[in-house]
Amino acid sequence: MYYPFFVHEKTGEVSLKQDDYYNQIALPIKSNGDEGRWRWGIDNAEKRLSELYGKKVGDKFNIYEKDYLEGDDGARRIRPKSVLSGAAYSTDVSTKEYRAIMGKVDFSNPKSITLLSDLIIYATSPDENAIVMDFFSGSATTAHATIRSNIEENGNRRYIMVQIPEKITPSEDAYSAGYRTICDIAEERIRKSGQLEMKNSCKTNVDYGFRCFRVDSSNMKDVYYKPSDVKQAELDLFTDNIKEDRTPEDLLIQVMLDLGVLLSSKVEEEEIAGKKVFSVADGYLMACFDRDVTDDVVTAIARKHPFYAVFRDSSFSSDSVAANFEQIFDTYSPKTVRKVL
Structure with missing residues (x-):
């Protein structure tokens, strides 16, 4: 040295x-x-x-x-102060900020939006696609701070908030307002924070949206018996191997996880021959989980040349459609990777 x-x-x-x-x-x-x-x-x-x-x-x-505050290409990383202090960092101001968003839905010791936003700006560059992760997100102040830092620097940072769904007691005002877990409060706080920041900044190029996920069991039915233990009458239970309470959106998320498609990818819905079709990442993945899917639906999807095409095993309207499925893709989109749930 x-x-x-x-x-x-x-x-x-x-x-x-x-x-x-x-x-x-x-x-x-x-x-x-x-x-x-x-x-x-x-x-x-x-x-x-x-x-x-x-x-x-x-x-x-x-x-x-060299220590740049701003360069030719816009905002640059700046050196953090040795001591972070000021009214904006105080618990009193943080509580007032929270109540201005959530009203009487109280939350103990919310963190300072300004403090977290400053730390995010110190630690990340606005254009590096940084992911800000908070494993104990509480009321999701970190999500709000990430949105604000993006507004200040025209950034593209994203966030992941993780929180155990701690239950709210019936004696709390939040319970009377309809919230049952801390996660419910955080979800609403992120939604209102995005609306507030968009209104105050008037910037439409910042992504204010988010998706909410929870840890759950598989979408697929569990089979506990050997084939010899299953009676003929019970076989009807397994004509569809997907649990009855699962939505098409549930199945789409499972497919995205299985195929390594980012959960933050753009998801659009379109109607093809009367069936709902999901288009993910501008058609990179296309999926249809409706029932009675016909050759017309399969052909229309194949003609769009997705990288992945996914259907439900019990979706096809007839055995002939199921039999023609591969041939249709071989004809119109032979490079598409096909998957059936």
């Missing part, structure tokens, strides 16, 4: 090699004359020379790291 930099006296440009241009030497000498060390090793310094500049102080040159 002890090595020389070479500086151009007028421009402050820095190099690790000495020549006629870089002719001033800078060493990590302490103010008392003792030998010190640089914060970066020489390999790191060589990669980041453009972030350094040299400046003469007294009779020697010092090396400094």
Whole structure:
């Protein structure tokens, strides 16, 4: 960590090699004359020379790291303050901010939106597709702070909030207002925060939307018996291998997880021959879970050339449609990966 930099006296440009241009030497000498060390090793310094500049102080040159507030390409990362303080960080202000959004639906010790937004801006660049994750999200202040930091910097950060669905007691005002778990409060807080920030900023290029998921069991029915233990009359139970209470949206999320499609992907619904068809990520994945799917529906989907096409095993209107399924795709979209639940 002890090595020389070479500086151009007028421009402050820095190099690790000495020549006629870089002719001033800078060493990590302490103010008392003792030998010190640089914060970066020489390999790191060589990669980041453009972030350094040299400046003469007294009779020697010092090396400094450049600190940008803003550059030609917009907002840049800034160095955080050594001490974070101020009224905006206080618990009193945080509580008032929360109540302005959620009214009488109280929440103990909500965190400061300003504090979390500042930390997010310090830690991430606006254009790096950062994901801000909070494993104990509570009322989802971190989600609100992520939205606000995106507004301030025209950023594209996303967030994941994780919270155990702690139950709200009947004696609390939140229970009377219809909330049953902390997650219910957080979901509504994110929705109202997005509406508030959109109204205050008038920015429409920021993504204010979110999706809410919960951990659940498989969508598929459990089979506990050997084939020899199942009576003929019971076989009708398994003509559809999907649980009765599952929605098409439930099945779509399972498929997205199975295929590695991001849960944040854009999901659109369209109607084809009277059936609801999901188009995910601009047609990368197309899925139909309605019943009585005909050749026309399968053909229309195949003609769109999705990478993945997914149907429900019991969806096809007849055995002939099920038999023609592969042939239709071989004809119109042979590269499509087909999957049947």
